[in-house]
Amino acid sequence: QEDAQFEVGKAKAKVCMTCHGEDGISTLDPYPNLRGQKMGYLVSSLKDYKARERTSGLAILMQQQADALTDQDIEDISYYFSQLGQDTQP
Amino acid sequence: QEDAQFEVGKAKAKVCMTCHGEDGISTLDPYPNLRGQKMGYLVSSLKDYKARERTSGLAILMQQQADALTDQDIEDISYYFSQLGQDTQP
Numbered sequence: 001q002e003d004a005q006f007e008v009g010k011a012k013a014k015v016c017m018t019c020h021g022e023d024g025i026s027t028l029d030p031y032p033n034l035r036g037q038k039m040g041y042l043v044s045s046l047k048d049y050k051a052r053e054r055t056s057g058l059a060i061l062m063q064q065q066a067d068a069l070t071d072q073d074i075e076d077i078s079y080y081f082s083q084l085g086q087d088t089q090p
Numbered sequence: 091q092e093d094a095q096f097e098v099g100k101a102k103a104k105v106c107m108t109c110h111g112e113d114g115i116s117t118l119d120p121y122p123n124l125r126g127q128k129m130g131y132l133v134s135s136l137k138d139y140k141a142r143e144r145t146s147g148l149a150i151l152m153q154q155q156a157d158a159l160t161d162q163d164i165e166d167i168s169y170y171f172s173q174l175g176q177d178t179q180p
Binding site: 026030031032033036037039040041044047051053054056057058 | 120122147
């Protein structure tokens with residue numbers, strides 16, 4: 001049931017919300033908004049941090065975050081943010 | 091006059107719109123939406139591509155795009171997309 005993934009993703013995204021905001025609008029200029037972002041892009045971005053394909057300044061902070069996530073976590077968290085602000089959002 | 095930068099950025103962003111959409115909502119799942127994204131994040135992302143700090147799959151395509159941009163282009167294009175969907179948008 002799709003809503004379940006939204007709730008699971010929301011729970012897993014707690015730590016992300018510190019910088020990216022609970023509604024996916026980030027708290028500071030250098031941090032991207034994630035609200036309604038494309039799920040495929042969110043998944044590939046997180047995997048890039050894990051694979052050290054993103055290495056500039058703040059990337060190091062995100063590498064640590066991504067390292068703690070399983071592939072399923074990445075899917076659920078990406079799904080959550082991608083659904084924010086969409087009409088289909090439960 | 092701030093609107094000038096919006097218009098200049100819009101003109102410079104023509105090529106970006108092919109994948110990222112004229113309104114900043116991307117045409118395909120792997121490409122990020124840029125609509126209303128934080129300007130600081132857009133600027134740092136483009137500079138990361140130029141500096142080869144982003145190197146995974148699609149990054150190579152973006153490296154070529156970023157290589158063609160001056161710092162001013164990066165500021166103007168980032169400003170344009172960051173303003174889309176904001177109430178202050180001219």
